[in-house]
Amino acid sequence: MLEIRGLRASAGGKEILKGIDLTVNAGEIHAVMGPNGSGKSTLAQVLAGHPAYEVTAGEVLYEGNDLLDMDPEVRAQAGIFLAFQYPVEIPGISNAYFLRAAYNEIRKSKGLEEVDSMDFLDLLEQKLQLVEWGPEIMSRAVNSGFSGGEKKRNEILQMAVLEPRLAILDETDSGLDIDALRIVASGVNALRKPDNAIIIVTHYQRLLNYIVPDRVHVLSAGRIVRSGGKDLALELEARGYEWLEQEVGAAS
Amino acid sequence: MSSPVESLVNKEYKYGFVTDIEADEAPMGLSEDIVRLISAKKGEPEWLLDWRLKAYRGWLKMSEPHNWPNIKYEPVNYQALRYYSAPKTKTPLGSLDDVDPKLLETYQKLGIPLTEQKLLAGVAVDAIFDSVSVGTTYKAKLAEAGVIFCSFGEAVREHPELVRKYLGSVVPASDNFFAALNAAVFSDGSFVFVPKGVRCPMELSTYFRINAADTGQFERTLIVAEEGASVSYLEGCTAPKRDENQLHAAVVELVALDDATIKYSTVQNWYAGDAQGKGGIYNFVTKRGKCIGVSSKISWTQVETGSAITWKYPSVILQGDNSVGEFYSVAVVNGMQQADTGTKMIHLGKNTRSTIVSKGISAGQGQNSYRGLVKVLPKAAGARNYTQCDSMLIGNRCGAHTFPYIDVQNSTASVEHEASTSKIGEDQIFYLKQRGLNTENAISMIVNGFCKEVFKELPMEFAVEAQKLLGVSLEGSVG
Numbered sequence: 252m253l254e255i256r257g258l259r260a261s262a263g264g265k266e267i268l269k270g271i272d273l274t275v276n277a278g279e280i281h282a283v284m285g286p287n288g289s290g291k292s293t294l295a296q297v298l299a300g301h302p303a304y305e306v307t308a309g310e311v312l313y314e315g316n317d318l319l320d321m322d323p324e325v326r327a328q329a330g331i332f333l334a335f336q337y338p339v340e341i342p343g344i345s346n347a348y349f350l351r352a353a354y355n356e357i358r359k360s361k362g363l364e365e366v367d368s369m370d371f372l373d374l375l376e377q378k379l380q381l382v383e384w385g386p387e388i389m390s391r392a393v394n395s396g397f398s399g400g401e402k403k404r405n406e407i408l409q410m411a412v413l414e415p416r417l418a419i420l421d422e423t424d425s426g427l428d429i430d431a432l433r434i435v436a437s438g439v440n441a442l443r444k445p446d447n448a449i450i451i452v453t454h455y456q457r458l459l460n461y462i463v464p465d466r467v468h469v470l471s472a473g474r475i476v477r478s479g480g481k482d483l484a485l486e487l488e489a490r491g492y493e494w495l496e497q498e499v500g501a502a503s
Numbered sequence: 504m505s506s507p508v509e510s511l512v513n514k515e516y517k518y519g520f521v522t523d524i525e526a527d528e529a530p531m532g533l534s535e536d537i538v539r540l541i542s543a544k545k546g547e548p549e550w551l552l553d554w555r556l557k558a559y560r561g562w563l564k565m566s567e568p569h570n571w572p573n574i575k576y577e578p579v580n581y582q583a584l585r586y587y588s589a590p591k592t593k594t595p596l597g598s599l600d601d602v603d604p605k606l607l608e609t610y611q612k613l614g615i616p617l618t619e620q621k622l623l624a625g626v627a628v629d630a631i632f633d634s635v636s637v638g639t640t641y642k643a644k645l646a647e648a649g650v651i652f653c654s655f656g657e658a659v660r661e662h663p664e665l666v667r668k669y670l671g672s673v674v675p676a677s678d679n680f681f682a683a684l685n686a687a688v689f690s691d692g693s694f695v696f697v698p699k700g701v702r703c704p705m706e707l708s709t710y711f712r713i714n715a716a717d718t719g720q721f722e723r724t725l726i727v728a729e730e731g732a733s734v735s736y737l738e739g740c741t742a743p744k745r746d747e748n749q750l751h752a753a754v755v756e757l758v759a760l761d762d763a764t765i766k767y768s769t770v771q772n773w774y775a776g777d778a779q780g781k782g783g784i785y786n787f788v789t790k791r792g793k794c795i796g797v798s799s800k801i802s803w804t805q806v807e808t809g810s811a812i813t814w815k816y817p818s819v820i821l822q823g824d825n826s827v828g829e830f831y832s833v834a835v836v837n838g839m840q841q842a843d844t845g846t847k848m849i850h851l852g853k854n855t856r857s858t859i860v861s862k863g864i865s866a867g868q869g870q871n872s873y874r875g876l877v878k879v880l881p882k883a884a885g886a887r888n889y890t891q892c893d894s895m896l897i898g899n900r901c902g903a904h905t906f907p908y909i910d911v912q913n914s915t916a917s918v919e920h921e922a923s924t925s926k927i928g929e930d931q932i933f934y935l936k937q938r939g940l941n942t943e944n945a946i947s948m949i950v951n952g953f954c955k956e957v958f959k960e961l962p963m964e965f966a967v968e969a970q971k972l973l974g975v976s977l978e979g980s981v982g
Contacts, residue, residue: 299937302929323936332937339934343952349938352948356939392952409938 252277252448253298253318253417258309260297267293269473270309275417278445282459282484283452285470286492291452292336294470295421298450299333300326313417327353328360330416334406334423340394346405347375347389350412357413378411381438400431407438418442419450424458436461456488471496518772522590522609522714529587531717535559538687541587545656545690548663558676558686565680572843573872573904574812579750579785585718586688590632606632609712627652629693629709631722639693641705648704650734651696655723658694665696669727673756673793673820681752681814682789685721689754692722697732697763706962708737711751713773713784719750726756728763730796735766737965748776748811753788761796761823766804768961769817770969773809778867780839783811790817791847794826794855802829803846804960806969811840816874818847821855821883828857831957833969836869836901845875845906850883850916859890862954865901872904879916886916894924895953897946925953 253275260268267290275281285291297304298311300323311318318326341349347368354374355365366374375389382404394402403423410418423435439449439462451462459467459481467483468475471492476499477483487495529540538559542552567578590606610630627641629652645652651662658666676686693709713720728734751773757765767790776783786809792801803817819828830846848857863871877888894903909918927949935945951958951970958966 299933301933322941323933324939324941327937327939335934335937337930339928339931341931341935341949341952343955344948349948352940352944353935353938356941356944360939413938 252314254312256310256312258294258297258311259307260293260304261307262293262304266307267304267473268297271470271473271475273468273475275448275450277416277448279465280443280449280451280462282464282467283450283470284454284456284467284484284487286496287454289470290473291454291470292421295333295336295419295450295452298326298419299323299331324356325360328357332410332413332415332418334403334410334418334420336421336423336425338394338397338402338406340392340397342392342395344393345390346393347371349393350375350389350409353409354412375412378408381411381441382408382434384408399426400428403427404431404434407435410442411438414442416446417448417450419452421452422454423451424453424455432458433461456484459484469495471499518774522605524590524603524605524714527587527589528585528718531585532582533584533586533688537586541688541690544587544589545659547659550667551659554671554676555687558683559688561677562680562683562687565683567680568814572814572874573870573906574814574841574843576748576785576812576841579748581684583717584750586721587690588714588718589690590714606630609714610710627705627707629654629707631691631693631709631711631720632714645704645707649698649701650703651694652707653694655689655692655694655725658725662694662696665727666694666725669725669756669758671756673758673791674754674789679789681787682754685723685752685754685789688719689721689723692724692753693726694724695726695734695736697726697728697734699729700731701729702732703734706735706737708739710739711753713749713751717747717749719752721751722753724753724755725758726765726767727758728760728765728799730761731763732760733764733766735768735962737768737770737962739770739772748783748785749774750785751787751810753790755788755790755817757792757801759792759794759796759799759801759823759826762798763796764800764802765792766802766962767792767817768965769803769805769807770961770965770972771805771807771809771813772972774811775809775838775840776811778838780811783840784809786810786813786815788813788815790815791820792818792828793820794823794828794852796826797823797852798825798827799823800827800829802827802831802960804829804831804957805833805844806957806961806972807832807834807842807844808972810842813840813842813844815844816846818849819857820849820851821857821886822851823855824852825854825856826852827855829960830857830859830861831960832861833864833954833957834862834871834873835864835866836871837866838869839867840869842870843872843874845873847876847878848888850877850879850886850888852883854885854887855883856886857888859888859892860956861890861892862957863892863894863903864897864950864953865894865903866897868900870902870904872906874906874908876908876910877918877920878908879911879913879918881912883913884915886913888916888918890918890920891956892920892922893953894922895950896924896926
């Protein structure tokens with residue numbers, strides 16, 4: 252589904268990603284871990300097409316197409332969803348209006364008819380259950396005055412509604428209490444289907460107690476320094492990132 | 504980070520066409536003779552001509568305001584303008600039964616059908632073309648309810664006592680430079696009179712169209728709501744694309760007696776000039792309402808997206824005890840547009856209340872200024888004002904400015920002022936794009952959210968139009 256080859260990217264003239272190779276197949280969940288500043292979030296943003304990052308080398312194929320050549324909205328319409336680390340507030344626009352607009356843009360791009368607000372409310376109802384929210388949340392302005400946890404939950408709700416083929420979760424677990432963490436995890440697990448893939452970018456192992464990854468990659472200084480199965484995450488949890496960085500440093 | 508929130512291309516102005524119609528025009532320039540000519544063309548009574556001449560003589564002693572408004576332009580050459588232009592038609596204007604097809608076609612193209620079968624449901628329209636009213640719809644139906652809705656010229660002929668009583672009672676001929684000019688040369692406009700106890704059964708609307716070249720439009724609108732009456736009125740405006748600047752200097756007077764309510768909404772979409780700032784309308788307008796009666800209410804809502812320069816301050820004089828004044832404004836500048844707009848709330852009566860919500864949006868190299876005065880006079884015990892003044896910037900070359908003046912002379916008054924300035928960020932746009940919206944839709948959504956408090960004040964029929972208009976005005980503001 253996703254093939255990243257030799258990806259290098261910089262922001263403000265500073266190189267952050269220094270050659271990433273990563274293959275994600277349909278049906279898989281990958282965890283990308285690493286210390287602060289290792290380039291995890293940059294990778295997520297580059298895949299979504301944030302204009303602040305410049306790709307300087309490498310290529311990314313998404314379902315066989317050149318992802319880097321697509322505008323961010325085209326990527327979204329093609330099924331790529333980024334759950335933001337810091338979701339943005341849109342005052343004056345209700346969550347329901349926003350989400351329906353997004354849902355319809357994606358439908359339109361597939362040549363499907365737009366859904367009206369009544370039909371959309373029906374769809375929302377089941378999705379809201381997934382994140383254990385009542386309908387009140389839909390009349391509030393997008394992320395306006397939401398707590399940090401509510402914002403993250405709102406990202407998961409959006410993901411549940413938009414049903415992406417490739418979801419990228421950028422530190423969705425940071426700052427969440429245990430209940431919110433469980434809700435986020437159940438939202439992600441509901442999306443887990445043979446046709447979909449999920450990339451979880453995280454600093455900590457704890458989310459992986461709820462969502463079991465197929466592969467774990469450790470990023471350090473813009474490179475993937477180690478890949479392994481789910482046990483790698485537990486090892487990191489026990490020993491910290493330092494041993495790995497030292498090991499890598501000694502080897503090179 | 505190199506920001507794409509910078510490049511600027513103005514969207515093609517949809518209403519920029521010219522109607523090719525023969526016109527009955529006054530010669531160029533301004534003099535007492537021109538004032539007399541306009542008055543004669545309209546067959547006006549002596550008192551009105553005298554009123555005009557007095558205004559003209561006063562205007563000669565005044566000078567164009569260039570010091571205090573935050574706008575820059577070359578002084579207007581008032582001798583290079585034409586002060587009267589009326590389409591020449593075979594049948595007399597004013598009746599919609601037999602309007603020149605060219606005029607009907609013009610309004611059709613503007614989306615304002617004047618033929619009976621296609622009238623906007625529930626909205627009566629007075630169509631003003633250059634200096635004259637083409638016709639007014641639903642006049643008979645309104646008359647049944649006792650509501651007078653007609654062109655100003657007709658009001659002078661049919662209801663001279665009402666016109667004489669209220670003309671200049673809110674905006675005197677000597678009020679300011681542009682109001683004085685208007686008083687001298689105004690050619691038409693709309694007149695509304697809602698008698699005691701009557702709720703006007705439909706929305707009233709005037710559609711202003713400037714067509715002729717080198718011609719100023721000087722319309723005058725007077726709305727009177729008697730005791731317990733209520734009315735909602737909306738104006739819209741467009742003009743052809745021309746390389747020369749065109750002058751629009753209107754005056755609007757509102758009078759609300761005891762328990763009366765007047766809601767006045769404007770969707771202003773005059774031609775704004777091209778991306779280099781060539782051409783466009785100079786919109787120099789004086790709008791003021793007077794809450795004479797107790798518990799009366801006047802509410803202004805404006806969506807200002809057009810004009811090269813906008814200079815207007817729809818205001819309310821809160822004279823009656825417990826009267827209410829409101830001002831809801833969205834002002835958008837893009838390209839080289841300049842706007843200096845806001846309101847004055849003058850509290851005279853006890854327990855008078857006013858609310859000001861101003862949303863300024865600046866894009867391109869546009870300069871947007873909010874200028875507001877809240878004045879509480881010594882007798883206005885318990886007066887209250889709430890002002891919210893928000894600015895949004897799109898790109899790095901535009902400007903937002905705020906000039907709030909507060910003058911409180913009664914210690915029991917309470918005045919609140921809140922202000923904010925925000926910038927549409929890359930991150931906000933990127934967030935919406937990541938959810939599948941393209942850049943234009945993303946900006947439109949952010950801006951509409953920003954303006955929501957104002958849009959909800961517009962009559963239903965026009966709120967949707969205003970939202971679309973905003974999208975069009977800002978199209979191309981972000982690369």
